[in-house]
Amino acid sequence: MSPLNNETVQKAFGVIRDEAKRRRDAFREEPVPKIQIGMATCGIASGALETKNAFEEVLAERKIKAHIRTVGCIGHCYAEPVVIMDHPESGFPPIFYHNVTPGKAKMLAKSFLEDGDPLFEHVLGAMEENDLVPQVLDFPRFNQEKRVVLEKCGCVDPEDIYEYIADGGYETLAKTLQLAPNEIIEEVQESGLRGRGGAGFPTGRKWDLARNADGQHKTVICNADEGDPGAYMDRTLLESNPHQVLEGMAICAYAVGAQKAIVYVRAEYPLAVKIVTKAIGQARELGLLGEGVLGSSFDLEIDVFQGSGAFVCGEETALIQSIEGNRGMPRHRPPYPVQQGLGGQPTVINNVKTLASIPPIIEHGATWFRAIGTEESPGTAIFSVVGNVVHAGLVEIPMGVTLRTLIFDICGGVPNKKKFKAVQIGGPSGGCLPEEFLDTPIDFDSLIQAGAMMGSGGMVVMDEDTCMVDVSRYFLDFTQKESCGKCTFCRIGTHHLLNTLERITKGEGRDGDLDQLETLSEDIKNGSLCGLGKTAPNPVLTSLRYFRDEYEAHVKERRCPARMCRTLTAFYIDLDKCARGCDACVGSCPVEAIFTTKNRKKGVDQSLCVKCGECMVACPAEYDAVMKVSPPDLAPVVD
Amino acid sequence: MVTLIVNKQELQVDEGKTLLQVCLDNGIYIPNLCHIHGTDNPSASCRLCFVEIEGEDKPIPSCTVKVKDGIIAKTDTPSVRRLQRTAFKLLMSVHRVDCGHCPANKKCELQRIAKFLKVGLKPKYLELRLKETEVDESHPFLDYYPNRCVLCGKCIAVCKDKHGRAFLTFAKRGLDTVVSSYGETDANLPCSKCFACIRICPVGAITSKDSPRQT
Structure with a gap:
């Protein structure tokens, strides 16, 4: 692996790059409109397939000439299915359309492609500067992002390697092969990149340890066993731009001296598996992988390994066990996998995001990377912001941006005029932070200090209608089910935590429960074998710290302040507001719990009511007579 | 030879051993369930053998620490005891306490640890949660008692050690985890003569079908 074959590499890559650029230019110069549809899992789930079919139908039906191009996810989940239409002849710039249903698709094809009318009411914005349509870049959701890792997501066709190459892809691999491995490691160390899987271990140091470790058969593994509820950055990345990850893996393998690499991806991500497998095939065909990468003496084989969906297999020692064909159970570290x-x-x-950060770092240099983000956490952070937030989706921001900016400025805040209550960061290992922490900068250390953690980047925004006890219960239910069963604290301890939380949400909390929760949580944290157990109590500990009054209301007053815990709430009908003769609620009740009173108003039979809330939805807004209360004995008795 | 200090007592021991092993060899008892004498790969799953080592901010399982010169360890600090007691109580909260009918009675590691830690066998505050199956009789020669088992995994390790492959394995996950014999019914299994798993089990969770059933 000497860097002496500079010329060979450059020549070999030059041929590929020229071909990629020729293809791109040919496509661009073709004088037909181009329709670009986001077709990652999120797009498909929102109906992108139907949208695509609708476009195909209408184009065939009306004999309109246009290219349909499928790309990955651009990260704007709230706007899916997303379509970008480029119709140069119309005089308009490429236009971004949101929530394009099949009906809208047909309408757009007809009026924009045939008549040149872009239908302004459906436009989100233009993709470039112009005098006719406001640019998407004028919106905070677009212009406050800093895209390093997600840069090409939603822009390139993930199933066509040439698109990635035409956009500058694999250039860095070619550059890498002309450098010495230790130069690469130095650059990564210099960049200060920290592992994006959650713990934030310096990537360069990990590589250095691996390079200096004894062993003839080193391996690089890309951990795409993303399992946090609400997190889907890794999936999107693999589905939208797999080559950036593969390029990062190749650079890593070259730097540490590995000839084998594995993408460990969950079997529940079938599209990601398909796309990555295809990408590996394409890269190999072009000589970017396999024996003698780009004519150099560096060999690399990348395989895909499908995990069977155990959350704990995201823990690195369990992941290795799983690849080796054993039961996915973590083992004690050290020795560390490096x-x-x-x-x-x-x-x-x-992690996927760590590896995808590598090509930009090598391309632009460590100094450039260090200029983004904070001193201790350089670079960008990718969050999947979900929950009660207006513009949900994937957001890539420089580290150090505050939670407030991310949630309120970039993602549009809490919808339906509700109040912000808490944000859960880091999935089941993270914590819930209340409003006081909104000015916390997002970086590894500040979040840990606040009691949450970066985790893999799941962020769930919660409004005032969320019960924090119930949220803890939800996360504990998850970790308890996902515990592998190996060590005592995690196996049995999480069960008792969950059990207690379940009792509390049912109004069966007892004196001493909260102290018991706290001490048991601390012991589980200190006593567990692996990261899953060590962090499993975090949702309980943080919500106890910041929302203790809510727990106390449940235990002492049998009251759920957010009125979410079913057994602690009741519905009743306010007779002063209820309209005589209106039967809207009666029809909506699935259990016939609503009866008519003597004066032809309505009442709820509490013994029959299952508290589904349908009557509240059904009651016309002008009456607004259905009331929800907690504790349930606040509901007046109606005959 | 390395020199280390445990509970203010200076020990001179061979290199390569674990701290737990060294302590046990020198008459310093540290509660443990999953430790196997002489193994290189500690399972570290029972979470009982915690010690405090100078320079570490938290108690760590002594089975995972290789002895080296200058280690200063304490086996009986309050934080060590707290973790040990919690772990023990957790184990007992899923354990059928029926010592009178258990073959391990009086030689049971759980009884020994309870006495050592001064903790009752029936934990207060934690609700008892037992598995539905009281006895798994599917194996041709062995019976398995899930509600006695502490899932230390020593039976699986010793089986693999004796026969090259383990005829036992962990099955299911989380709280439902059990030791299983893959639904094996083959009468030619080496189990009829071996019984290593029964001998190594610290709590009498595996018994031979031939031995008189204690019910």
Whole structure:
């Protein structure tokens, strides 16, 4: 692996790059309109397939000439299915349309492509500067992002390697092969990149340890066993731009001296598996992988391994067990996988986002990367912001941006005029932060200090209608089910935590429960074997710290302040507001719990009511007579 | 030889051993369930053998620490005891306490640990949660008692050690985890003569079908 074959590499890559650029230019110059549809899992789930079919139908029906191009996800989930229409002849710039249903698709094809009318009422914005349509870049959801890792997502066709190459892809790999491995490691160390899987371990140091570890058969593993509820950055990345991840893996393998790499991806991500497998095939065909990468003496094989969906297999030692064909159970560290990993050999395990950060770092240099983000956490953070937020989706921001900016400025805040209550960061391992922490900068250390953690980047925004006890119960239910069962604290401890939380949400809380929750949580944190158990109590601990009054209301007053815990709430009909003769609620009740009173108003039979809330939805807004209360005995008795 | 200090007592021991092993060899008892004498790969799953080591901010399982010169360890600090007691109570909260009918009675590691930690066998505050199956009789030679088992995994390790492959394995996950024999019914299994798993089990969770059933 000497860097002496500079010329060969440059020549070999030049041929590929020229071909990619020729293809791109040919496509661009073709004088037909181009329709670009986001077709990652999120797009498909929102109906992008139907939208695409509708476009195909209408184009065939009306004999309109246009290219339909499928790309990955651009990260704007609230706007899916997303379509960008480029119709140069019309005089308009490429236009971004949101929530394009099949009906809208047909309408757009007809009026924009045939008549040149872009239908302003459906436009989100233009993709470039112009005098006719406001640019998307004028919106905070677009212009406050800093895209390093997601830069090409939603712009390139993930199933066509040439698109990635034409956009500058694999250039960095070619550059890497002309450098010495330790130069690469130095650059990564210099950049200060920290692992994006959650713990934030310095990537360069990990690589350095692996490079210096003894072993002939080192392996690089890309950890795409993303399992946090509400997190889907890794999936999107693999589905939208797999080559950036593969390029990062190749650079890593070259730097640490590995000839084998594995993408460990969950089987529940079938599209990601398909796209990555295809991408590996394409890269190999072009000589970017396989024996003698780009004519150099560096060999690399990348395989895809499908995990069977155990959350704990995202923990690196369990992941290795799983690849080796064993039961996915973590083991004690040290030895760390960089010393003894897969097959007892040094193994680098990096998160998808970490590896995807590598090509930009090598391309632009460590200084450029360090200029983004904060001193201790350089670079960008990718969050999947979901829950009670207006513009949900994937957001990539420089580290150090505050939670308030992210949630309120970029993502549009809480919808329906509700109040913000808390934000849950880091999934089941993270914590819930209340309003006081909205000015916390987002970086590894500040979040840990606040009691949450970066985690893999799931962020759930919660409004005032959320019960924090119930949220803790939800996360504990998750970790308890996902515990592998190996160590005592996680196996049995999480069960008792969940059990207590379930009792509290049912109004069966007892004196001493809260202290018990706290001490048991601390012990589980200190006593567990692996990261899953060590962080499992975090949702309980943080919500107890910041929302203790809510717990106390449940235990002492049998009251759920957010009126979410079913057994602690009741519905009743306010007779002063109820309209005589209106039967809207009666028809909506699935259990016939609503009866008519003597004066032809309505009442709820509490013994029959299942508290589904349908009557509240059904009651016309001008009456607004259905009331929800907690504790349930606040509901007046109606005959 | 390395020199280390445990509970203010200076020990001179061979290199390569674990701290737990060294302590046990020198008459310093540390509660443990999953430790196997002489193994290189500690399972570290029972979470009982915690010690405090100078320079570490939290108690760590002594089975995962290789002895080296200068280690100063304490086996009986309050934070160590707190973790040990919690772990023990957790184990007992899923354990059928019926010592009178258990073959391990009086030689049971759980009884020994309870006495050592001064904790009752029936934990207060934690609700008892037992598995539905009281006895798994599917194996041709062995019976397995899920509600006695502490899932230390020593039976699986010893089986693999004796026969090259384990005829037992963990099955299911989380709180439902059990030791299972893959639904094996083959009468030619080496189990009829071996019984290593029964001997190594610290709590009498595996019994031989031939031995008189204690019910």
